[in-house]
Amino acid sequence: MAKKFNQLAYRNLDDFVYGSSPKPVTTKSGMVIGGGTVYPEINFTLPGMDINDSTIKKAATIYSNIIDGVLKRAAELYTPGVLVEYETLPDFTEHPKYGIEINRILINSMKEAAEKYGLKTAIRTTPNDLREMNRPPVMRSGKYWDTMLELFEQSVKDGSDFISIESTGGKEINDSALVKADIRKAIFALGVLGCRDMEFLWKNLVDIAGLGKDCYAAGDSACGFANTAMVLAEKGFIPHVFAAVIRVIAVPRALVAFEQGAVGPSKDCAYEGPFIKAITGCPISMEGKSAAGAHLSPIGNIAAAVADTWSNESIQQVKLLSEMAPIVGMEQLIYDCRLMNAATENGQQLIFRDLLVKSDAALDVQAYVLKPDVVFRISAELVKTQDNFLRTKMAAQLTVAELKKAINEGKVKSDKRDMKWLDKMQKQIDTIPDDAIEFYNQIKSELDMDKFIPSEYGL
């Protein structure tokens, strides 16, 4: 039975702050995520190398060095806890034994750090979505589905605290929608394909999480959708307003995981997090300036405004002048968290939240849509329907309207071409019917049917 979200999790905008959420999650080690403290979430990846039976030992050594290094630094800086994310590279999901081995290495090092330093840690295991290895993607069965689930299951049994994924259902259509700035196709990709796939996928993942002791299904990220849009916008390839709208239309898709039983913290790169937190009350992970090594962004500070864990997204094991890059990332995250938590200890978290917001909100439309009041206003409308597709269409309409108003009132910096694009999007959105199937029939002829298989989405 899916959960229903038909009202906001908050009554008061002032309660909507970083570090605490109405439904905190407690890890095996006693970290209470959303319980008042913002924790750092550290991510890392291999330097350039091949992965095969002859190199896996070397890769394991690198992961082992990384985790030992970051946990040592975390202990030296007295962090109240660390969430480690292990996000797999494709080879580690395709060959689950590789992924399982690395996950175990990380869990072991975390145990050692607990003994050695008394450090509290938890691990989020995030297999990459392998299903797109088939072209067109096969979403509900087959070799890739099987190996992916194998990695999930064993990780859960081996002691992972959280499981997540950046799932890709609908990406095969969204990719070209992005570069063409085609909002109708993007709404189809996220609101029809994405939401349908999420429902299927997260039902399975919630069940798998249940196989473990105190293991939680944590949440998904529309990374390949909304973050790709953000990166394209940063490069000047597509309009910032388009990327801002994509961000918000990714919200109903993300919500599906929580309807199916995910409890957070949602994924770091899921900037749709603030909406999820407002609607579900579950804690969220976010990333901003301290993830600049993974991607530049116009939301370096505001991303932290209501974050419960604060992440560096990812960094390769390369040497900087001081230390290996993941250790540098660990230190930066810890100081960011210290500052936020210091404000909380003073009872000044609201002041600090508003500074994070003020820092960025007026400078970019993508930052503007993450303002807590904007998040509340849009979220309050979205909960009025339980139809995921309609929610997606509404998200687009509401965001376009919010941005037009903000630009007209001079509340946010905008490119001279932005208003034209907002008008264009509005016109396109207005052609979309309220019913998903009706929309599918309408748009079918425009879709590249070599790229996707309708039956994989129950269509």
Added chain:
Amino acid sequence: MAKKFNQLAYRNLDDFVYGSSPKPVTTKSGMVIGGGTVYPEINFTLPGMDINDSTIKKAATIYSNIIDGVLKRAAELYTPGVLVEYETLPDFTEHPKYGIEINRILINSMKEAAEKYGLKTAIRTTPNDLREMNRPPVMRSGKYWDTMLELFEQSVKDGSDFISIESTGGKEINDSALVKADIRKAIFALGVLGCRDMEFLWKNLVDIAGLGKDCYAAGDSACGFANTAMVLAEKGFIPHVFAAVIRVIAVPRALVAFEQGAVGPSKDCAYEGPFIKAITGCPISMEGKSAAGAHLSPIGNIAAAVADTWSNESIQQVKLLSEMAPIVGMEQLIYDCRLMNAATENGQQLIFRDLLVKSDAALDVQAYVLKPDVVFRISAELVKTQDNFLRTKMAAQLTVAELKKAINEGKVKSDKRDMKWLDKMQKQIDTIPDDAIEFYNQIKSELDMDKFIPSEYGL
């Protein structure tokens, strides 16, 4: 005529905040450093390579790519201004034509960025102190002195806004004092040799700055003294309390530059900056968590508490997942500055300063000595004498006393061995006479006379 500092530049501790100082400095481009806004200060260096006539062209291209990249990102993020630091590698000072060429490339790119984006910039040129290339160092004449001054002079004429240096007078004695945690020798190195060298050197540098249009002598850093101590302490090689005391005894040395006419912003890695600002009222540069790629530190946030420019110290031109590392550094600095400046716009800079302080001050003795109230208390004592050596001895006494009190009162985390080391230092300091020459005669027999030439310090 040297300036005298016999009282604090502030009456009220609440005025002692980041971004504004009693004596702001205005750059050619109109940036007012210490005038209310914290600016990012970006530094960068080459990846691993040889420098000679056949590679200098490649090096020039790399610097050109770096500066264009960072200024573009700075403009995209709407920063109110950028201070660029060009800190030379030895080859670029030894062959001034190399250093001059790179400095010109940077200045040209800054001009282009002004035209293209309307970006305000200024440049600090920091030749490395070449005099230690002689062993023992020759401080007041000779080939290295000459080439170093040649680079300073031409840079000033070519349009540099600020000149700085990390001077090394006394380092030849301080190096072994650090690893032996010998506070007497360190006081001799900084308070006798360092101060004497600073007087000679900065008299010259202030004159050279005067050769340029609106060019300022900005300040020095005891990097090779106090930051080396910090790094050794981070590695667990020497006691944190020892590094904390070294930090403060570097203050009188740094002050000499300002007595000679330097006006700030003092050097980024000169963590003695807060004391300099309290005493002289000049703006300061600082670095912390966003300089973690250059060195880890226990003062990631507190370092920003009274900073006027905020620096990344240095980063090589290496590729991270998003972008080249200097661009990543630029973005992180800008977001840090945005947040601080947002607080200032709200009139909340004091709240924010105190959060930066609260974040770190209780967790490490090196952070504790940078607390604004501690800085004020110690500075207020130091200005009572005009004798640089006596000031240095007093700095040591005062810091030991502050730390003992703080540890006893449970105000700062400490290692169980710290009190023993504080007692040991105090005993050693008590053996030091108040007169520099008397001290020199006392300690002479313990000095390795192969390592330094007394006459180079007027001894």
Added chain:
Amino acid sequence: MATLENVSQCVLDGDLDEIKVLVQALIDEGMDPIKIINEGLIAGMNIVAPLFKSGEMFVPEVMESADTMNEGMKLVKPLIMDADMPSKGKIIIGTVNGDLHDIGKNLLIMMMESNGYVVVDLGVDVKEEDFVAAVKKHQPEIVGMSSLLTTTMMKIDSTIKQLIKEGVRDQVKVIIGGAPVTQEFADDIGADGYSEDASTAVDLCDRMMYEICGQQAISA
């Protein structure tokens, strides 16, 4: 009245309906179809390219212009021998084995095509031997490879080795790109060029073609 300038402007505006009218009118007037291409359609894209580079046009707008140019091409192409079709050169492009990222690759293809290159898209997850087979079949001047993952970038290296092994490495220039890829890496593995993103890749290819064919090629 239809003029070559109107055609160029129409490409710039991305007007898919109008272009047909204009180009057909010029054909009916008896204008040399190669002239229509070079001085009308491609000339239009030559205005687009710098506007994109300076940030005044977005990718979707460039794509509309490219679509418009292609719409015009459809009308003139049948009137010209294949061999006479103006082209800057031929490039085959693919994302390497194990890597599924295609947005960057697709942007590159779009930019290359709209700048007058003939592009053969091998898609994503392209095996070493498939690159080799494509070189043998299509005889391109340039091979472009992209990798977005640190664990697939070494596949660029192995593909180059395969090209050498099969004796076709010298026939082509190899250019590479993608998030983890750097100029240094390109130098290390013996690629001919590295490009940071789609918008600089065209310049890179122009330089490559210049090395291959001399000035001629670029002004084609």
Added chain:
Amino acid sequence: MATLENVSQCVLDGDLDEIKVLVQALIDEGMDPIKIINEGLIAGMNIVAPLFKSGEMFVPEVMESADTMNEGMKLVKPLIMDADMPSKGKIIIGTVNGDLHDIGKNLLIMMMESNGYVVVDLGVDVKEEDFVAAVKKHQPEIVGMSSLLTTTMMKIDSTIKQLIKEGVRDQVKVIIGGAPVTQEFADDIGADGYSEDASTAVDLCDRMMYEICGQQAISA
């Protein structure tokens, strides 16, 4: 009463006066001087090393212990033939040409000496040919080079090349370190080992010596 255990404890405590009394007493008792060294003085340092590694001792304390050991050595050394002096091996150490950093190097020397190695310190700013000359003269098992600057790290490479050119590369193991140096760089330029800092360098050298001489060397 003086015992070997007292001597070890005295080294650990770093008591420069007491050590003379204790060692002299054992000599006067007629104890084998090599036994005094191995089971008293070096045994003391063998307690110090792990305490330093685990963060329970600071460098200045280790240095005091090392000084204390050396003070004891001064008394026993004249009683032993040079060739019989226990030593793990000989290492020459220097900071490369153009680089003036010596704290890290000096820490390494201190750690190596107090772990039983004989160290020849070439100082800072050491030219390629001076490394070679020192290898020929001192016949060390290991050569250690450090570089703290990105612009001097390539000097490690050129020094290794010079060792090869002069035909002495095979006689020694080369270990390297310093802020910009990485394991990858060490592999690239053909160094035998890389160490992150002084405290791990001793382990590295012990491994190197094991490769050279077998188990024997380490337990010397």
